[in-house]
Amino acid sequence: MHSDTNFRQMFPALKREHDGKSLIYFDNAATTLKHVDVIRAVEGYYSQNGANIHRGRHYLSEEASEIYEECRQRAARFLNASTAEIVFTHGTTHSINIVADGLNLQAGDNVVGSVLEHHSNILPWASRCTYRPVALNENGLPDIEQARQLINKNTRLIAITHVSNVTGVIVPVEQWCRLAQELGVPILIDAAQAASHIALDTQKMGCDFLALSAHKMFGPSGCGVLYGSAKALRSLKVKTLGGGAVSRVYADGRCDLRDIPWRFESGTPPIASVIGLNQALRYIESIGIGTIAEKNDNLARTLYDRFSQIDGLEFMYSQSKVPRVPIISLTNVRGDVATRVLSDSYGIMTRGGHHCAHPLHESLQLTSSLRLSLHHYNTEAEIKAAFDALEQLKDIIRS
Template sequence: MGIENCRVDFPVLERLIDGQSITYLDSAATALKPRSVIDAMSNYYLQSGVNIHRGKYYLSEEASDAYERVRYSIAQYLGAYGNEIVFTKGTTEALNLVAYGLDLQKDDVVVGFLDSHHAQLLPWRRYADLQLVGMNSEGGIDIERYRELLKLKPKVVVLTHCSNVSGTVAPIEQMATEAKEACDAIVVVDAAQSIPHPHLRIDVSKMPVDFVAFSGHKMLGPTGIGCLYGKSSVLNTLRPLMLGGGMVDWVDAEGSQERKIPHRFEAGTPPIASTLGLGAALTYLNQFSAQESLAHTETLTKAIIDGALKRDYLELLGTKSVTNRCAIGSLRIHGCDDLSDIARSLSDSYGIMCRTGHMCAQPIVDDQMGGEILRISAYIYNTTDEIERFYMALDELVSFLGL
């Protein structure tokens, strides 16, 4: 089955709101779930529902094996080893784990980017001296500023593979290589927005990155589960963010012995059903080739850019090129500072689901747009007709409001 036929796999798209079908344009926040993901989670509860790793009985060992198979399927997808994959609650926890675990000092320099998600800014600011790279005049990454900051010999460089507001896809292989050559910095990649796209797959065996973080719910999986890839030599140096059962080999009255990686970072009972759902999501995505993923993304991206540029009342954040961009459109409506009513009307009157606010990327949104934005983000189940429908609905609302 190709991407063009995948809509039938998503039950939410069968819903009607006041007789209208749903146009879902908020996948950068969370993606819809195909039936196979829902079934994987339901089957776990129907057939087992037990805890893993500790039990020596059949149901526990069966669930443990299924859980660990997901770990190794993710490792294979990334070109990593199984012990380099840590399950987390999501990208945010994964990035916090690294920022905390590296035991940084306040005068250690970390180079980051203005268009990053708050989760890729705030942890580093807490523990170190965060220096930010802004955008260039075309709305892309200011590579020259990045190279200037590398002269400060940062201990860590934190890259965002795809911005959740501009849609810009960063040349992370080139940037990671430059960071290693300049100062052998630890390279941390936020791949939350890129990992859902097969054409943006990261092969850590061929790229000089130390950590990669992503969330299951952005890539068709459930909420509450994510992953941290860590190169074993660096992952071994991290101190765990959380302590408790499951991450120790033994505990006595005087001390304890932590387990080997990755389990020392997975304290407590994990979200087992969500992990199995993540495995099903990866299986689902694997049916699409990089070529069709890229073609579909570029088609949607072109529709978003063209629609914005045709309208004088709109301003689009980021570059105006389809190349190296995801189908994300962050829009400012001239003369409208409060976009809540616009979003509510799009939902209630047209069945179009999109988002307003700062998108957890307030520094770049305020810098580029001067306030809140209206964001649409399209994915594999979207069509160009839906994007055109969004713009036509927006035209009607803007005309009605006299903007």
């Protein structure tokens, strides 16, 4: 049995206070707090090791390499993949751009996505070819039947998010993967927001690519994972070359690429961040992603039920009947003002703005929103505190 206290004591930032009270961190969709073992691992690497990996025959290099590759094994287990299918990157955005570069997209090609997407799952496609977003249905989910109509012989990829960073809706990506397989189009899943909330099984999904970031799953910034099936990874062109990605370089500049995943990891990687990710994954393994999902499901129910009771304040897709993670975005408030007041007067950390989701906001005729995003170390008491604060402030912050 895991209590809120047990969860919270593993995250040192939660010990900070505001006017004698513990701060309330409701900005987990931007980045999660860092687990104490992650912090220790990163500090330990820099203070006790600091060596490069895969290139030295001394024990510091071997020690760092061993931990680095242990993380690859752990990430493979986490995603139900093989280690050859796990590429370490600098984050979800970098991972998506590797695929966008590797597909060698041309004028006339198109990529099908949705208006629910984070900018990082729009711009890499739209900057290279035609981007074709589907609308959302009444539950705030991408319209899969519209996607079927948009996909044609020039469609090179479907790129869809698993969990919205604005509304928290969980997209049933298995359905999208089945559609992709039916139509013979590869599919990429943006799992940045999903990775720390729900189980990710790439084999069950049937996806070709999946991208995630360490910093949204209790790990450090500057590190991410690109999963690609062996076939899908080998089909990509390698556009970023350098040391580590090749087995031999000839005098005239020709080279022999290493096999996957190494060909996509040129240069010195974010070693410390990968070592930190290893500890974040270890933590998730230790308590079980199911435990986190269950706690967050309870938080989500409380969050939506409670905030449905604030007269005069509305949140996106409040009538949606599909599963969600505990993220809520209030629509008829001045997000920048609300965020500042909640932070300075109440010690509640939230996020105001468009959350890197302009198309979603524009589809709802909004320019911004106030987002509250929770995780398993948050509590129902904190939800009540935020509710009470917004109840007091609603006449001031309402747009």
